[in-house]
Amino acid sequence: MAASLPPARAATQDDIRRHNLGRITQHLHASGATTRSDLVALTGLNRSTVGVLVAELSEAGLVREVAGPAGTIGRPSLMVEPIAESVVVLAFEMQVERTIGALIGLGGQVLGRLESRHRREGYRPATAVRQVATMAASLIALAPRQATWVGTGLSVAGVIDRSSGLVRIAPNLGWRDVPVQELLDRAMSTHFDDPPQTIVGNDSDLGALAEVVRGAGRGRQSVLYLTGDVGVGCGIVLAGSGMVDAGGYSGEVGHMVVNPHGLACHCGARGCWETEIGADAILRAAGPEAGYADVAAVFEAAAAGEPTADRALRSVATWVDIGLGNLVNIFNPQVIVLGGHLSHLLPYLAHADGPRSALFATREQAQIALPALGEDSTLFGAAEAAFEALLLDPLGTLSRSRALAS
């Protein structure tokens, strides 16, 4: 659509300065060292304004200027680079049987990483947040002394009300209406004085965010990131940010009905996409009598030439194709990233040039891609969510946060 309306609130002088500082910090965070000339070109600001802004960021300790690679003639140009040790965030990904945590510095550098396993059954919210807070303490102990901790991001596979951090439903954990953000903030305060607030996000949304900032969707405006496990979800990034919806529940593509005559889904409908392409569908297609322990075993058998496994994956892939066609027709995206086990189904899709059922015009523009961040898209996305406040208002966020050494 051609038309768009201006945002709701008018801009003030302070907004501009904040916006411009944020824009420069965001660029350095996503792309690393950059010359001042490139910052001038990227921002559209004049040289002296960029100079003033870089000086402010440098004084705040977020960036430094270093000699870049020497040019063919004359002295090397100065590069502005983000200081990974200046500000850090904690990122957590809560999976069904393990939780991954990382300490990540400005620029996306992983400064520490930790994993903790738990039993799938009866993993209660109180236990979960206590475990995350303990991991947080271990990770913060690894942080550089001068660092400022500006945020914590937590990924949960579920339907999340983003404004409150309430997990409405996380089927694989068996949670319903759990105020995870509130619980975690409380657990954090037993380890820390005045920790930054936690942001709780959906795993697919966070995966999409990370792939757009520093992965397969980098620099693209319209990117879908699919997660495939027992359930199927979709993170949707449009114009560089998460899709606006009524309550943060968008992207439930796993419950898009593609086969009204198919099997009943736990959600109450019939023939949902995840009943056709989720982990259970793959095991079902391979035949229970084959006795595959998990989806990975089916992929291995198919790769080793086992015909039943191969047939099973080809059959599931036709349903992947139908759903991808629907998403391509609905979103006309630039990139669809296949995460989770869906990445292993890519070779089994019938048409390498895009889903068969997509219209020609939308299909020719959609690239089906593997996640550039491998298994870590979601973890990096939790970090990006935690960096958000800093990237929107670098100096304000710094001034509101407490350096770890203080």
Place this chain on the structure above:
Amino acid sequence: MAASLPPARAATQDDIRRHNLGRITQHLHASGATTRSDLVALTGLNRSTVGVLVAELSEAGLVREVAGPAGTIGRPSLMVEPIAESVVVLAFEMQVERTIGALIGLGGQVLGRLESRHRREGYRPATAVRQVATMAASLIALAPRQATWVGTGLSVAGVIDRSSGLVRIAPNLGWRDVPVQELLDRAMSTHFDDPPQTIVGNDSDLGALAEVVRGAGRGRQSVLYLTGDVGVGCGIVLAGSGMVDAGGYSGEVGHMVVNPHGLACHCGARGCWETEIGADAILRAAGPEAGYADVAAVFEAAAAGEPTADRALRSVATWVDIGLGNLVNIFNPQVIVLGGHLSHLLPYLAHADGPRSALFATREQAQIALPALGEDSTLFGAAEAAFEALLLDPLGTLSRSRALAS
């Protein structure tokens, strides 16, 4: 998703002034007369800044201050109102068998309207643009002498490359890769010196835009507008503007596969939503032997208690329900507006509280609504697209346009 990144370019002083002037003009255009105090509250600017901006708009002839309704005590407060005669746009909606044109003033006031019928068969692009240009001349003749003509919007039911105004495919007109914007601009210049450029948009996208600016989606951030005729399309408005996609082809929900065992669709796939809920599906469900002339006849018969027609509509409505459920799960929208013949199917939907297959959390937030602009959503949307440049940069656009009297 919680996180978002700042826009690509940094803001300058000029940008702010333009943005603030645009914001005020946009509010007056959409909502009509407003007190200065409300403008202060709406923009977040201080009183004196709003005073300066209103004075600039008033000097440019776009707005005037008039006495508002008297309060309980003291003198009536001044209202700022848009002047419908100051700037005008032309809006055209090209349908299969007729073209509707309108002259619309600032604030959305219809100052003139014209319809022209044409034969469905062999309606060539050259004929179509000539007809639109002739209608334009008749409509501009109705414009107030002091008016400035700032834009022309044209709606076509098809897949449109918005950047170039190229109609990639308009199945019901039988057009493929027709540079409609270029052809129309050329045809316009045989009637006018230096006419403003035409913007060509997809009918559903434009319908969505109008329903958001002044209809059932007013003030809402996440709105879908469905068109139902032979085909089914969807305009998607998120955060007050059209969804960002790769090439302007998004919203092809008519080609969302909902019934893989269903009938072949002209697009090459099988069981597309429009093969189940489009006009042909309704006639097919009612039975060819019933001999209904068109969809309207089926709705009339059902309303008169004819059981076959009633059964047909109930059967088609179950497919409407499945597709709406998919859209609710994917977009988690605030409002879905049912346009075209879909509006008449609303009473036949099984669940008044939302589509049966939608998840509880998304369903409880989605309102299924009728278009507030009736049959004119798309026509008003074409006008909104034509007003876009003015609303983003009122004084700049005025200075680049020519008053009709000059």
